[in-house]
Amino acid sequence: xxxxTINKKQEVAVKTERISGSEAVVxxxxxxxxxxxxxxxxxxxxxxxxxxxxxxDKIHHVLTRHEQGAAHAAQGYARISGKVxxxxxxxxxxxxxxxxxxxxxxIDSTPLVCITGQVFSHLLGSDAFQETDIVGISTPVTKWxxxxxxxxxxxxxxxxxxxxxxxxxxxxxLVDITKDAQVSELDFKYEKCKGVRSYMPVPKTxxxxxxxxxxxxxxxxxxxxxxxxxxILGQAEEELKAVIEKAGIPxxxxxxxxxxxxxxxxLNIGMVGMHGNYAPNKLTNECDVLIAIGMRFDDRVTxxxxxxxxxxxIIHFDIDPAEINKNVQTDVAVLGNSKESLAMLLDAINxxxxxxWLQEFKxxxxxxxxxxxxxxxxxxxxxxxxxxVLKQINIESKGHAAIVSDVGQHQMIACRYAEFTTTKSNxxxxxLGTMGFALPAAIGAKMAAPNREVVAIIGDGGFQMNIQELGxxxxxxxxxxxxxxxxxxxxxxRQWQQLFFDRRYASTEMTNPNFIAIAEGYYIKARKVTKRExxxxxxKEMIASKESYxxxxxxxKEDNVFPMIPSGASVSDVRLS
Amino acid sequence: xxxxxxxxxxxIYTENNIGLLNRISAIFQRRHINIESLTTxxxxxxxxxxxxxxxxxxxxxxxxxxxxxxxxxxxxRAYYHTEDQTIFTESCMFKIKSDLLFxxxxxxxxxxxxxxxxxxxxxxxxxxxxxxxxxxxxxxRRDLNAFGIMQFVxxxxxxxxxxxxxxxxxxxxxxxx
Numbered sequence: 001x002x003x004x005t006i007n008k009k010q011e012v013a014v015k016t017e018r019i020s021g022s023e024a025v026v027x028x029x030x031x032x033x034x035x036x037x038x039x040x041x042x043x044x045x046x047x048x049x050x051x052x053x054x055x056x057d058k059i060h061h062v063l064t065r066h067e068q069g070a071a072h073a074a075q076g077y078a079r080i081s082g083k084v085x086x087x088x089x090x091x092x093x094x095x096x097x098x099x100x101x102x103x104x105x106x107i108d109s110t111p112l113v114c115i116t117g118q119v120f121s122h123l124l125g126s127d128a129f130q131e132t133d134i135v136g137i138s139t140p141v142t143k144w145x146x147x148x149x150x151x152x153x154x155x156x157x158x159x160x161x162x163x164x165x166x167x168x169x170x171x172x173x174l175v176d177i178t179k180d181a182q183v184s185e186l187d188f189k190y191e192k193c194k195g196v197r198s199y200m201p202v203p204k205t206x207x208x209x210x211x212x213x214x215x216x217x218x219x220x221x222x223x224x225x226x227x228x229x230x231x232i233l234g235q236a237e238e239e240l241k242a243v244i245e246k247a248g249i250p251x252x253x254x255x256x257x258x259x260x261x262x263x264x265x266x267l268n269i270g271m272v273g274m275h276g277n278y279a280p281n282k283l284t285n286e287c288d289v290l291i292a293i294g295m296r297f298d299d300r301v302t303x304x305x306x307x308x309x310x311x312x313x314i315i316h317f318d319i320d321p322a323e324i325n326k327n328v329q330t331d332v333a334v335l336g337n338s339k340e341s342l343a344m345l346l347d348a349i350n351x352x353x354x355x356x357w358l359q360e361f362k363x364x365x366x367x368x369x370x371x372x373x374x375x376x377x378x379x380x381x382x383x384x385x386x387x388x389v390l391k392q393i394n395i396e397s398k399g400h401a402a403i404v405s406d407v408g409q410h411q412m413i414a415c416r417y418a419e420f421t422t423t424k425s426n427x428x429x430x431x432l433g434t435m436g437f438a439l440p441a442a443i444g445a446k447m448a449a450p451n452r453e454v455v456a457i458i459g460d461g462g463f464q465m466n467i468q469e470l471g472x473x474x475x476x477x478x479x480x481x482x483x484x485x486x487x488x489x490x491x492x493x494r495q496w497q498q499l500f501f502d503r504r505y506a507s508t509e510m511t512n513p514n515f516i517a518i519a520e521g522y523y524i525k526a527r528k529v530t531k532r533e534x535x536x537x538x539x540k541e542m543i544a545s546k547e548s549y550x551x552x553x554x555x556x557k558e559d560n561v562f563p564m565i566p567s568g569a570s571v572s573d574v575r576l577s
Numbered sequence: 578x579x580x581x582x583x584x585x586x587x588x589i590y591t592e593n594n595i596g597l598l599n600r601i602s603a604i605f606q607r608r609h610i611n612i613e614s615l616t617t618x619x620x621x622x623x624x625x626x627x628x629x630x631x632x633x634x635x636x637x638x639x640x641x642x643x644x645x646x647x648x649x650x651x652x653x654r655a656y657y658h659t660e661d662q663t664i665f666t667e668s669c670m671f672k673i674k675s676d677l678l679f680x681x682x683x684x685x686x687x688x689x690x691x692x693x694x695x696x697x698x699x700x701x702x703x704x705x706x707x708x709x710x711x712x713x714x715x716x717x718r719r720d721l722n723a724f725g726i727m728q729f730v731x732x733x734x735x736x737x738x739x740x741x742x743x744x745x746x747x748x749x750x751x752x753x754x
Contacts (some may be wrong), residue, residue: 135596140603144650146596164650196651197751198592322644 015061021151022182024045026055030157031190034086036447042090045117047182062476065468067094069440071101074112076444079427080402084111084165091118092130102172103141103496111170113161115138121178122206143171149178151186163193168201169320191227205336212332213315214348222357223249224287226272227258230294231522234338237423242346248353250361252280254295259420269361270360272300274548275412278563279364281574284309293317294338299326307570317341338508347470372562372575383556384532386410386485390417393455396543401453406438406443406462409491412561414457436465442480443472461514462487472524473548481542484552488512495560519550526550585639585657586736588629590656590744604645610634614733631734654747658738665736669714671705671721672728676702681724691717702727
């Protein structure tokens, strides 16, 4: 046996010897630095699970209670760690259950490697037991995928998968491995993938485009920045802050960009989009230069495109050439990694301030505070609001918690009111809007950052979509804090029904079970809050807990989230009530 | 960008990998764009395949689609061209009863005037092959239809561009990145 050493820890991964395909899968994962993976075993992936049993000291396998939970947990892990999340499932239903998580990761640019077992290669296409064409099914929602039918192709396929998942604009990849490839032998040798012909992950930044962008910024009277997750993925938080501060530009964020700049930063003007802040939405249609950084002009951000920032020169920084002019025509496009391009921009821009322009944001914020925010976080009416729950979490966590939110009204409230001091603290399903995301994603997030407080904010609807993952929390002893904001409604749909469907609450009212009993059934400490006077103490107890904790807060049934840009309306038409 | 719907030829240079056809066709399907014709074959470079896809869309859509295609990991480069910017042709075959060849002298004239080629003749049928523009093929089909066509098949468009596409340079750039 010949040993090619990378380092002592990974030595096992690169030993050149004759091993089974399934062992090659595990050793390849170890070589990529994987020490945790989420999954669910089944017939077509059993050989790999058998090998995992052998390598338990190197890779911790987390048995989720559903494959969708595995994919979301891997997403949560990836989003907070910046590493590749790994999920594994068997063929057929196991593989298809991963699809929602994969689609979510695709639209939110989350690096995932999903490994699925497949039937024996001689059975492919024969409708064999638990056979699905998972490569075909996953094609539109993966950055890349492949099927491996020979054991000797396993190491290279996994190496390529990791390289593609994490490089450039990250995304999910899927490697489907037939059972015969898992059980047959190969001469194992692992080499990390350093490049793929025909794939240029990071386009080169053109200095001329930086010059053109800087010229527009230096001459702008009312510049405005909207940044997205590209800043976090590019690890460009410091560069963004430096650019904003040097040029004195008010900067707003998309949901996935949240936490890249501390909430309290004086130039942080809040969230854009359908339930974003009043000022940045309204003033999008008054700025003279709009600088988009690592964001993709999602329709939830832009509203009616024909009335979006038409008066402004548009500068778009992005790593993905396909995003340029996709939705909004740009005047200057700067391709490249945000860390490098923002550093170049910093050198080219003048020191400036735009006090009068910034004051316009502050004035509109004051209006929003009086009409919306104050009522949300300091309510005087009887029913508990979602906003005051977030306010108490901020107080107890001092803004250091990572907030993992599900999808719905509570998500918008969480993103609006959570105070972030640290980057990678807002983990939510942005593009796909996947209910059921938060509970498993919080498990992954907590495992990636065990020293951080991880609080999942979930609605009663989304909670029940993956409620079974309480079992994973219990078994793994993951100290996730789970807050269910229970309004006994599918709140966001109900809000739309109220505003746009004459209060016809078609199938949105939920008769909920005893959540406390369910949580306690999983041996998780649980508490229910129905009155304001109990709230602060309950959240204090939750944050102080060293173990997982379930808190149900019964909030007002028919509370709405404002501001709001009605679907298809212009950002200028943002409503405060 | 011109909003008029036109015929565009999309040329895509790719790696020769399983599943790529599915990935590329899904890009059109997702945007509800009908593919008029699609051919794929080896290109002038060993190990590099070329797709030629014809679609009727606006130039703006063509430009966005090409970017989405280029985004696929195994796509080397994609281009879109108008008909003026390409030299293109299609191929077709007709299977016709052999007795018509001898009993209908007009068929022989049609074959001669259309520059079609007889591929094979046997007692039951003969096979004609014709390459050219779509209208030439359609014209021949109309003429032969009057006598009865046993089988007809037409290929997708194949096209070369008048401009250079410099794929070899691109591959060198990829290798040196």
